[in-house]
Amino acid sequence: MAKMELLAPAGGWEQLEYAVHFGADAVYLASQRYGMRRRADNFKEEDLPRAIAFAHDHGVAVHVTVNTLMTDENIDDLPRYFKLLGDAGADAAIIADMGALAICREVAPHVDIHLSTQASCMNAASAQVYQSLGVKRVVLAREMNLDEIARMKSRLPEGLEIEAFAHGAMCMAYSGRCLISDYLTGRGANKGSCAQPCRWEYALTEPTRPGEYFPVEEDAEQGSFIMSSRDMSMLGHLDDLAAAGIDSIKIEGRAKGTYYVASVVNAYRNVLDGGDPEVWQRELETTSHRPYSTGFYYGFPGQNPISAQYSRKYQMVATVKSCVPADGGFQVRVVCRNRFDDGDTVEVLSPRTPVRECTVRNLIWHAAPETDLTDILRDNLGTVVGPDPEVVHGRLLRVGIANRTMEEYSFDVPFGLQERDIVRISRDTSAIICENGPSPFA
Template sequence: MFRPELLCPAGDEEKFFTALTYGADALYLGGEELSLRAKTKGFSLQNLSSFIQIAHNQQVKVYFCLNILAQEKHLPQVQAYLEQLKATEVDGLIIADPGVISLAQKIAPHIPIHLSTQANTSNSASILFWQSQGVKRVNLARELDHRQIAQIKAQVGERVELEVFVHGAMCMAISGRCFLSSYLNQRSANLGLCTHPCRFEYKLIEKTREQELFEVQEEEFSKILASEDLGLIKYLNWFKKKKIHSLKIEGRNKTTSYLARTVDAYKTALLDLEKKQFSLPRYYSYLEPSLTRPLSTGFFLSQRKILLHPLAQKKAILGQVAESIDSNTYTLKVKSRWDTTKKVNLLLPRLKKITLEPKDYALEKENGERVSLAHPGLTYVFKTDSPYLAPHLLLEEV
């Protein structure tokens, strides 16, 4: 039975393990440079092979991003990256620039090439052109609606794998090729340095009243250039029926809370489709706490629809389990102020929650001193007899 691959972001080591834990079928990540996410820690090429092996041990693929629109000065560095990548077992290279594709084919011809959405591929002729250049998979332009995607799939068939973004932040520019950040702040979005000026709040000046500023408003917003986030979980069955190979979640810069909830909701929904138990309200309820902007259909429908709004008040993610010390003792990274006299929920994969009473757990300092109030940014020892605890799981307020 066909099930689309769920492709998830891994901006750093913590997010890598979070996505693995909550159900990723494949991960996309980058190095410390050249991957359009300069603000993420990324992965050193020296340690990359060990992470690839961890993923492969769980039957999860790893794709490496080299998707900047390279300038001349970047080419020696791109070649150096490729020389090191060719010795790894990475499952694919995500590339946007034709020159970088050419270099990859010369230096590491055995690694499959996936064309980035930055290439703005919006028709079957372009896809077949890229196939003739050795590209195995194409991430379609985000500006396509469902009819256009279906037409492309009908023309391309199984000759080239198709990948589509289904969840996460959207750029107001065509396929992310934005120059606002470069123009306003001298930091190029096409080199991974976007300062997100589309999220700024703007005011309007009318020519004859230059001293009078007007707020630019659209509904309750003054961020007129800011798009909503994309959320197509409602349409997963459509993607499955059309046999779209890979469904991609945006978010290498997002929090582990966002990543855990989003990956888990989409993976659970895909599995539920197979069991004919698809339950959209359940997934929406689980996604809501991760939202910072309204969730919409983007370009997928002929008319954009807002599907979900952020919650006014959210339950805080209190911490994330790090490593196991013994059968009932773990290290734990605290992410929000944590009153240990209160209940907490342990978030398990497949949207399950286990409630721990205050008597069921303890937080301690390294010296064994028990704490009643834990502070974000610190690591503590977490003790519990609960059989459900495991590394990389999140805990939230009840």
């Protein structure tokens, strides 16, 4: 397989750290301006230099999205903003607007320009025009199939790269350009605030019969979800993407959480490095997703004909803070994210390593100095075993349950772990979710 860059979403600090930890070659992120994910955590402008430096320290490139539709007011601010990105060390800016492209080239000439998918570039002639304007990489229109991509690639001049989405939520609108949210909710999809009305349930009404609803007959009980698309997964077809000439594969998900980023990046990293796609495809079932398809790469992708239900069979319960040898094994110190019990069988995600299983043994709560333990001790919910050697006036309690979110616990494990490894448990948390998040493509 030809080498392809693995480009991961970083909607916030923690997602950035975990994308890097689990093997991304590059990340894409945004400040609180000009990105298509306004509901993501994003980064304050003053934090961008530190975020970019963190990625660079780990050999990871940073692409900053500047791909909303631009008004004159936005354009007036862009010289300042692109200078900020250049000074911060951004490797590339992802841009859709021609005026923004020209300003970036003038103000920050050392920042590469990547043409956003929202420009709907899907032919070599168009791509060459963009290249003449300073574009180094084209993020392809997601409606292209593999034959079209290969034909386009064969006609491109040397040095013009192509990037394509390989995984994540799909948008029903052409290259993500949609006005439904604007009209129905007043929230502009092309300004980063999509309410995702394509995921809603629809039925027909008729003016002379008020209050009477007529389902679009996909499902007489649930109604129609004719605009709700399936999620994409190309994990089993990375050879085909490479053969078509794609230089970078992109994971959608800047509005997604840490576990999604870690799990998906880990799966793609392992397969890119030679792992079995079938093994790692099962890993993709552990994080929240709609039914998968292969997008437009092999033809029509199909739709999600049911409610906006996310399927997830596992839950992240802790992130690793440290791990030290202890009594013939190891003791891992973690930050609790969701409840788990002493005696639970858990799985651990570590970079470039098969998923491992162990049992939680000798569960210890690291109580902060200011914690009032009166009720805990009175109700026999924990037993003090001594002071916390790492925290002045902290105390260690043996407990049966870890249920204090973002507090620290430790337990015995049979193998060594690294900071930012993930502990998860088999727990079906599938749910029907009425989404109000941003449009899935940027």
